[in-house]
Amino acid sequence: MAQAPTETFPQAVRRHLRNGFIILTERGIASLFGAAMLELAKIVDSPVGPFLGHRDILRDGPALVRAQGVRVALGAVLRQIAAQYDPPLGKHHNPINEPMRVNALRYHYTYELTKPDGVVPSRRPVNDMDFALEIPFQFEPEPAPPSPIAVIIHAFYPDVLPDILERLANIPGPADLFLSTDSVTKKAEIEAHAAAWTKGRVEIRILPNRGRDIAAKFIGFRDVYARYDVFLHLHTKRSPHGGTPLARWRDYLLDNLIGSPEIVRSILCLFEDQRLGIVFPQHLFEIRGILNWGYDYDLARALMARIGVALHKNLVLEFPSGSMFWGRSAAIRPLLEVGLDFQDFPEEGGHVDGTLAHAIERCLLMVAESAGYEWLKVVRRNLYPLANTVLPVGEHAAIGRHRLKVFQPCLSAVDSEILPYEKMIRETRRVHTYPSRNERPRLNLFVPTVNSQQKFGGIATALKLFSEWVDDLGHEFDRRIIVTDAEIEAEAYAAFPDYKPTPFSQSLDDVQHAIVDASERGGGRLDLRRHDIFVATAWWTADFALEIGRDRQRYFGGDLPFVYIIQDDEPYFYGWGSKFAMAEATYRHPDQTIAVINSEELFTTLSANYRFRETFYLPYRLNSDIDASLKPRPRERSILVYGRPAVARNAFELVCVGICRWQQSDPIRASRWKIIFLGEAFEKGLIYPIQNASVEGKVSLDLYADFLNRASVGIALMISPHPSYPPLEMAEARLKVITNSFASKDLQSRYPDIVSIDGLTPDALAAELERAVAEMEPRIGTIPSRRTGQVPVMREGRSADPVAIAALIRALAQGRHGVSAIAADIASSAYE
Numbered sequence: 001m002a003q004a005p006t007e008t009f010p011q012a013v014r015r016h017l018r019n020g021f022i023i024l025t026e027r028g029i030a031s032l033f034g035a036a037m038l039e040l041a042k043i044v045d046s047p048v049g050p051f052l053g054h055r056d057i058l059r060d061g062p063a064l065v066r067a068q069g070v071r072v073a074l075g076a077v078l079r080q081i082a083a084q085y086d087p088p089l090g091k092h093h094n095p096i097n098e099p100m101r102v103n104a105l106r107y108h109y110t111y112e113l114t115k116p117d118g119v120v121p122s123r124r125p126v127n128d129m130d131f132a133l134e135i136p137f138q139f140e141p142e143p144a145p146p147s148p149i150a151v152i153i154h155a156f157y158p159d160v161l162p163d164i165l166e167r168l169a170n171i172p173g174p175a176d177l178f179l180s181t182d183s184v185t186k187k188a189e190i191e192a193h194a195a196a197w198t199k200g201r202v203e204i205r206i207l208p209n210r211g212r213d214i215a216a217k218f219i220g221f222r223d224v225y226a227r228y229d230v231f232l233h234l235h236t237k238r239s240p241h242g243g244t245p246l247a248r249w250r251d252y253l254l255d256n257l258i259g260s261p262e263i264v265r266s267i268l269c270l271f272e273d274q275r276l277g278i279v280f281p282q283h284l285f286e287i288r289g290i291l292n293w294g295y296d297y298d299l300a301r302a303l304m305a306r307i308g309v310a311l312h313k314n315l316v317l318e319f320p321s322g323s324m325f326w327g328r329s330a331a332i333r334p335l336l337e338v339g340l341d342f343q344d345f346p347e348e349g350g351h352v353d354g355t356l357a358h359a360i361e362r363c364l365l366m367v368a369e370s371a372g373y374e375w376l377k378v379v380r381r382n383l384y385p386l387a388n389t390v391l392p393v394g395e396h397a398a399i400g401r402h403r404l405k406v407f408q409p410c411l412s413a414v415d416s417e418i419l420p421y422e423k424m425i426r427e428t429r430r431v432h433t434y435p436s437r438n439e440r441p442r443l444n445l446f447v448p449t450v451n452s453q454q455k456f457g458g459i460a461t462a463l464k465l466f467s468e469w470v471d472d473l474g475h476e477f478d479r480r481i482i483v484t485d486a487e488i489e490a491e492a493y494a495a496f497p498d499y500k501p502t503p504f505s506q507s508l509d510d511v512q513h514a515i516v517d518a519s520e521r522g523g524g525r526l527d528l529r530r531h532d533i534f535v536a537t538a539w540w541t542a543d544f545a546l547e548i549g550r551d552r553q554r555y556f557g558g559d560l561p562f563v564y565i566i567q568d569d570e571p572y573f574y575g576w577g578s579k580f581a582m583a584e585a586t587y588r589h590p591d592q593t594i595a596v597i598n599s600e601e602l603f604t605t606l607s608a609n610y611r612f613r614e615t616f617y618l619p620y621r622l623n624s625d626i627d628a629s630l631k632p633r634p635r636e637r638s639i640l641v642y643g644r645p646a647v648a649r650n651a652f653e654l655v656c657v658g659i660c661r662w663q664q665s666d667p668i669r670a671s672r673w674k675i676i677f678l679g680e681a682f683e684k685g686l687i688y689p690i691q692n693a694s695v696e697g698k699v700s701l702d703l704y705a706d707f708l709n710r711a712s713v714g715i716a717l718m719i720s721p722h723p724s725y726p727p728l729e730m731a732e733a734r735l736k737v738i739t740n741s742f743a744s745k746d747l748q749s750r751y752p753d754i755v756s757i758d759g760l761t762p763d764a765l766a767a768e769l770e771r772a773v774a775e776m777e778p779r780i781g782t783i784p785s786r787r788t789g790q791v792p793v794m795r796e797g798r799s800a801d802p803v804a805i806a807a808l809i810r811a812l813a814q815g816r817h818g819v820s821a822i823a824a825d826i827a828s829s830a831y832e
Contacts (some may be wrong), residue, residue, distance in 0.1 A: 038082035045075025067111055068420055094487050094517045097524070100505035104523020105129050105408060107316070109415075120293035122317035123414070130389055131405040132282035132377035133270075136262035137393040141269035148174040148200060150228035150329075152221050153235060154213035155181050158189040160236035160250070165193060167258040172265060175232075176200035178224055180216040182209040211345030213237075213323055214357035222336050225329035230271055232257070234324050249284050253324045256281035256379055263380070267326055270376060270399065275437070277331025277373025278365060280320030285385055287321060293362065295354035300363050303356070307334045309370050309411065316410050318375075319362045331368040335360070369411045372557050374435070376406050400437070404506045409435070411554055416522045425578060427485055427540045431518055433548055434506035434525040435555040441531035441813035442478035443470050446541035449486035450515075452495070453698055456679075457725045458567040461598060462537040465565060465618075465802070469535075472806035477813070480514040482526065484541060488517040530556040531813045535563040539570045539583035546589060560812055561591070561613050563805075567598040568722040569605060573649065594808065596800045598722065600792040601745045605721035607797060614808065616800035619791065620723065620750075622732050629705030630733055632783045635712045635776070636674075639769075640735065642716035642726040643677040643695075645686060650679075650724075651717040651740075651760070658765030659715075660690050666770055673773060676707060679726070708733035712776040715769070717760070721745050727754060734784040736772040738765065750789040 016039070024032045057077065064073045093101075109123040124130075151168060155161050158181065168175065177197055179190050187204050194202045207220040213235035225231065234257070237250040257280075258264055267279050283291060293300065297313065304311040345356050365375050381390045391402040408414075413430055422428070427448070445466040447459055455463075463481075470479040481499060493501050499515040504524035518524060528551060536542035545562035553559055564586070571584035587593075587610045595612040597603040603617035641659070645652045663670040674692050681697030699707070714730035714737040727739040731751035739747055741756040748756045755772065757764050798804070 034082045037078045041075045041078035041082060044078060045071045063110060067417075072420070094520065096488075096493075096501045097503050097505070097517055097520055099503040100520070100524045103405070103505055105414070106523075107414065109314075118295060120295075120297040120313055122292040123314060124291055124317060125408065127288060127386060128389060130282075130386075131391055131402070132379040132384070132389065133399070133402055133406060134381050134390045134392045135256065135266045135378045136260060137266040137269070139393070139395055141265050141396075144268065144272055147230075148176055148228060150178060150224055150231040151175050152178045152217050152224065152231055152233055153180070154216040155179050155186070155190050155236050156209075156212070157236040157238055158186050158193065160238070161190060161193045164234055164236065164254065165197065167254050168199075170258050170261045170264045171199065171232075172261060172268075174200045176228075177202045178221050179204045180207045180220050182207060208342045209348045210342045211355075211357045212348070214360050215340075215342055215345050218332070218335055218360070219340055219342055225332070225336060228329055230268070230326065230328055232326050237322060237324070249287075249322060252284050252383060253281050253322045255383060257324060257326065259380065263378075266393070267378060269396075271326070271328065273399075275372075275374050276328065276376065277368035277371065278320065278325055278327045278375040279378060280325035280375070281322075282377045282379035282384055282389075283321050291317065291321065293317060294358065296359040296362055299354075299356050299359035303338070303359055304363055304366060304370075306338050307367060307370055309366060311366070314413070314415055315366075316408060316412075316414055317362065318365050318408070318410050320364060321361075323361045323364075325364075327368075328373065331371050331373040332364070334371050335364075335367045366410045369409055369554065372555065374403075374407050374409075376403065400508060404434070404508075409555075412551060416524070425582070427538075428543060428582065429521045430547060431482075431484065431521070431544045432525050433528040433551045433555075436509040436527040436529045438478075438509045438527075438529050439531065440478050440512075440529070441476065441533070441810075442480055442529055443473060443533050443535065443809060444480045444482060445535045445537070446482050446484055446544055447537050448484055448541070450481065450483055450492045450495070451486055451489050452491065454486055456698075458598070459537065461567065461618075462535070462565050465596070465800075465805075466535060468802035469806050469809065472803055473810060477810075478512045478514075480511075480516060482516045482518050484518050484544065487519045488515070528552055528555065530558075531560075533560060533562065533809055533813055535565060536586075537565050537567070539586045542586040542593075543582065546586070546592065549592060558815075559592075561594050563594045563596060563809070564612075565596045565598065566602070566606060568602065568649075568720050572720060596805065600794055602722045603794070603797055604744055615797055616805065617794065617797045618800045620725075620728055620789075622729060623701065623725075625701045626705050626708070626729060629702055629709075630786065631705075631709050632785075633709040634781045634783055635779055636710045637672050637777075637780055638674040638676055638707075638711040639713040639715065639773075640707055640711045640730060641675060641677045642679045642714075642724075643682075643687075644680040645682050646680060649719045651719055654760065654762055654765065655715060655717060656687050656690060657762035658769060661762055661766040662769045662773075663691055665766065666773075669773060669777070673713075676711070678704065678707065705733075708735070711735055712780065713769070713772045714738070715765075718742070719760075723747055723750075728789065731789065732787065734787055736776050738768050738772060749792065751787065753787070 020032055020035065023035050061073055064076060106126045106129055107123050108126055110121050112121055114120055149171060153164065177194060177200065179194065179202070181187055181190055184206065187206055190204050205220055207216050211219070217233055237253070270276055270279055293313065301311045368375055379390055381387065384390055391405065393399060393402065413432055416429070416432065418426065418429060445462065447462055449455065449459060470477060481496065493515065496515050499513045500511050502511050502514040502516050504516050504518045504520065504526065506525040507527055509527040509529065516526070518526065528548060530552070532552065534545040534548060536545045542564050549560065549562060571580045574580045574583070590611045591613055593612045594614040596616045596618055597606055598618045599620055600617055607615060641655060642650060643652050643655060644650045659675060671692065674694070675690060677687065677693065677695045678699060682695060684695050687693055687695070708730065712735060714727065714735040716724060716726035716730060716737065717740050718724035719740065719742060721743050723745060727737050727747055728750065730737045731753050734753065737754045739754060739756055740760045741758045746756050747754045755768050757768060
């Protein structure tokens with residue numbers, strides 16, 4: 001068997017010298033150096049992969065070596081150098097996303113399962129990116145009407161209580177005390193200390209000495225929370241195991257929670273936000289190095305499973321270390337209702353870790369998030385050494401801005417690293433989200449690209465449908481285009497003048513018409529609203545919509561389906577493997593999917609195999625720009641070929657073999673006919689030895705229409721149930737068209753000038769091409785009239801009328817999910 005030719009060493013040298021000369025003359029010596037570094041990266045590792053700047057080598061290099069090896073780490077350094085010296089050859093950077101890069105959180109993390117001592121490591125933000133609000137605020141918060149606060153204190157050490165009670169006097173308004181201890185003697189001592197309390201009632205309970213302050217607060221006083229909106233958890237903390245470094249821990253926590261009237265008013269001001277569930281102090285700096293899962297992970301995982309949350313160690317671990325915090329009772333309700341009892345905790349044995357109490361402490365913020373609440377951290381500037389992480393609050397509006405840095409959801413995925421085995425499915429990199437406070441409904445389009453040279457028929461159709469839907473929704477809906485795969489070029493932004501280029505980063509989310517470049521995933525977050533509805537255009541974007549739907553349910557509760565524009569039977573783009581399975585799985589969510597299926601033929605195939613919540617078919621219509629440009633012209637001896645080597649279902653290789661065989665068998669007639677390849681630019685050498693051929697690539701619609709006006713024969717194959725636009729467009733222009741049948745697809749039923757080959761082979765194509773050329777030969781120079789195709793008769797399904805789709809989207813955003821309500825909306829829209 002003949003082997004494909006390989007490049008010899010002298011040929012490689014000549015190629016590099018030629019390319020180097022071009023780079024040197026066009027972009028300069030710096031770019032030449034960058035190109036050389038990229039070539040070296042190819043040799044060491046790969047031209048694509050992670051990047052590692054020189055400033056980050058000591059910090060991130062060891063983890064990268066452990067995770068992916070020395071070659072990848074060295075390649076990352078070389079790629080970074082290439083990007084700095086020659087960005088066109090290195091790492092592309094959309095300047096719109098600069099805020100994302102500046103604000104992207106970095107984390108300490110290892111994929112190690114356990115440390116040598118058995119401790120489970122955690123994902124934690126690096127110290128200089130772990131932010132907290134400065135208290136007290138630099139403005140006087142407007143006092144809210146006073147309502148009683150439940151102050152729940154576990155007083156195992158009663159002698160500490162007077163210090164706590166003195167600080168509790170800083171609470172403005174009523175506060176009821178609920179105190180617990182483990183003996184009658186201690187209760188008497190507590191009664192004496194609390195006798196002077198005048199801000200509210202006092203209740204003291206003797207509880208089992210199990211679970212320390214955690215069991216006392218959540219089990220011993222479980223009945224209290226229903227009577228109070230806001231509570232404060234404290235305890236008479238001592239940390240004898242910590243020695244001198246932890247001696248100030250209790251005072252640190254108390255000073256940050258109730259250290260002055262101004263501090264308390266600032267914190268209570270935060271609770272005016274009904275989405276806020278917990279406020280706790282920034283971690284004591286001395287303990288930052290031990291903020292991990294310890295020996296508590298299995299206990300925490302089992303606990304969260306009972307609450308309905310699947311825990312894994314890749315999530316960010318954040319918690320109120322020291323277990324003193326302000327809270328909203330509704331935020332901890334899942335924990336109160338899980339059915340824990342004192343017997344679930346071990347008898348007191350001086351444990352410093354590895355108990356259910358330690359596990360609950362680490363799960364508190366996750367519990368709050370599972371109930372739909374958020375959390376914030378606070379700290380006094382003079383008590384914390386990293387001043388740049390203490391965010392001053394000079395006005396009320398600053399709270400909302402600083403929330404974007406302080407609140408980093410524990411239950412949301414943040415891992416944006418592309419692992420080695422994921423490089424073959426790069427398009428599936430997860431789009432991370434951030435909960436928005438904007439309540440306006442919004443329609444969102446996920447699309448792989450908007451760049452003109454990459455916008456083929458499917459993407460153009462998706463953009464057109466989206467435009468029709470948002471226009472019908474009007475000003476009551478915001479709109480957003482999210483590009484997932486190809487970095488948005490400057491010219492592409494210009495093609496969307498009504499959309500504001502918006503960074504892929506958490507924000508105040510106040511842009512009404514946004515276009516977001518999410519192709520650079522690292523560190524980015526997509527603002528997610530309660531009433532966001534997503535439109536998917538490719539199988540991996542459908543996967544994004546499903547994942548984001550789970551995020552939304554966790555942030556806000558409720559469930560919203562997504563719109564899936566299905567433009568082909570995408571699993572069959574691949575061999576049986578990972579991508580096939582992942583693509584096919586996106587069709588198996590009947591309750592969450594509103595399917596808009598492109599073409600009657602594809603609708604027939606998919607509706608026979610899958611069920612969706614709502615199903616529409618999109619009838620074929622000739623592109624309006626092409627329609628306007630089709631003119632009567634004399635026909636020429638030219639054959640238009642839809643040739644895309646990069647798209648397997650267009651059968652480029654089979655087309656080339658068939659054309660070559662026709663030319664070689666009918667050389668005299670073939671010598672008079674031109675072959676014009678359209679659809680994708682490629683090296684002409686790929687079609688050798690086809691004669692009289694040109695490669696025009698992707699052309700404008702005007703130029704495409706001009707080719708249609710003058711050509712006589714067309715070849716456009718599509719090995720899928722979708723009809724594809726080119727054969728139908730060619731037939732509309734009265735070319736003799738050769739395509740293929742597939743399953744129930746037979747385009748000859750639409751246009752008599754189409755030949756659908758059943759049993760597609762190169763010889764069958766060559767034979768049909770010879771017949772088509774012979775048939776059209778006498779018509780050269782004539783001017784044919786236009787012909788409108790036959791519309792297939794649909795016995796089921798609904799046509800995807802833009803007004804009806806918009807009515808459905810409007811009903812969903814308004815929370816009217818019932819079939820009858822939606823049907824009524826669609827029906828009424830038809831008569832408006």
